Amino acid sequence: MSISLIGLDADDTLWHSESHFVATEQRFMELLSPWIESEEAASHLLETERENLRLFGYGIKGFTLSMIETGLAASDGQISSAALGEIVTWGKELLAHPVELLPDVVETIDRLASVGYRLALITKGDLFHQEAKVAESGLADRFEAVEILSEKSPANYQRVLDRMNVSAAEFLMVGNSVPSDVLPVVELGGQAVHVPYHVTWGHERAEGERGNWHELSSIAELPALLGQ
Numbered sequence: 001m002s003i004s005l006i007g008l009d010a011d012d013t014l015w016h017s018e019s020h021f022v023a024t025e026q027r028f029m030e031l032l033s034p035w036i037e038s039e040e041a042a043s044h045l046l047e048t049e050r051e052n053l054r055l056f057g058y059g060i061k062g063f064t065l066s067m068i069e070t071g072l073a074a075s076d077g078q079i080s081s082a083a084l085g086e087i088v089t090w091g092k093e094l095l096a097h098p099v100e101l102l103p104d105v106v107e108t109i110d111r112l113a114s115v116g117y118r119l120a121l122i123t124k125g126d127l128f129h130q131e132a133k134v135a136e137s138g139l140a141d142r143f144e145a146v147e148i149l150s151e152k153s154p155a156n157y158q159r160v161l162d163r164m165n166v167s168a169a170e171f172l173m174v175g176n177s178v179p180s181d182v183l184p185v186v187e188l189g190g191q192a193v194h195v196p197y198h199v200t201w202g203h204e205r206a207e208g209e210r211g212n213w214h215e216l217s218s219i220a221e222l223p224a225l226l227g228q
């Protein structure tokens with residue numbers, strides 16, 4: 001591989017994220033249990049989140065508003081104001097949750113930097129929250145660039161590569177989401193490494209032609225894949 005720039009996704013690649021959403025979703029399903037079954041509540045919420053993405057973008061604020069909207073619809077307006085207040089509190093708790101790095105992240109990043117790779121953190125979602133997490137992670141100084149995109153589209157990746165003066169052939173993206181971290185980069189002619197997280201948000205699940213990218217079970221395996 002003639003890679004010069006490595007892009008690293010953040011949520012569920014460098015630090016835990018989706019597991020916190022899942023825990024909140026469990027509480028949400030319990031809250032709606034007087035009106036609908038858990039599975040129905042989960043699928044209703046996912047559908048609402050998807051519909052709201054183009055208005056709210058990714059992140060906890062949109063998730064919180066989607067829980068409120070789903071609660072109102074699923075209870076036919078019967079959900080109490082106290083319960084709605086509880087949902088708002090969950091959203092704030094999620095936003096205030098400390099950053100918990102995944103195992104081997106720091107060692108792997110330092111190893112890759114020490115052998116000369118340029119590193120970029122490439123994430124998407126709520127600018128304010130993502131910036132806060134990057135700062136809190138203590139990892140910011142290890143990256144030449146921190147890119148927070150509204151959507152991980154091929155065009156947005158290309159803009160990052162142009163800014164960093166790197167061709168797609170020299171670019172490797174590492175992340176937990178096939179639709180966000182793998183497929184758009186492969187489409188551009190870059191390389192991608194999928195490192196699955198133990199839970200995946202419904203919207204980030206996708207099938208693709210396996211074999212067009214690498215699969216690792218841990219980020220710690222990345223230096224070896226690169227021959228380092």
Ligand SMILES: [Mg+2]
Binds near residue numbers: 009010012175176177
């Ligand atoms: Mg991710």
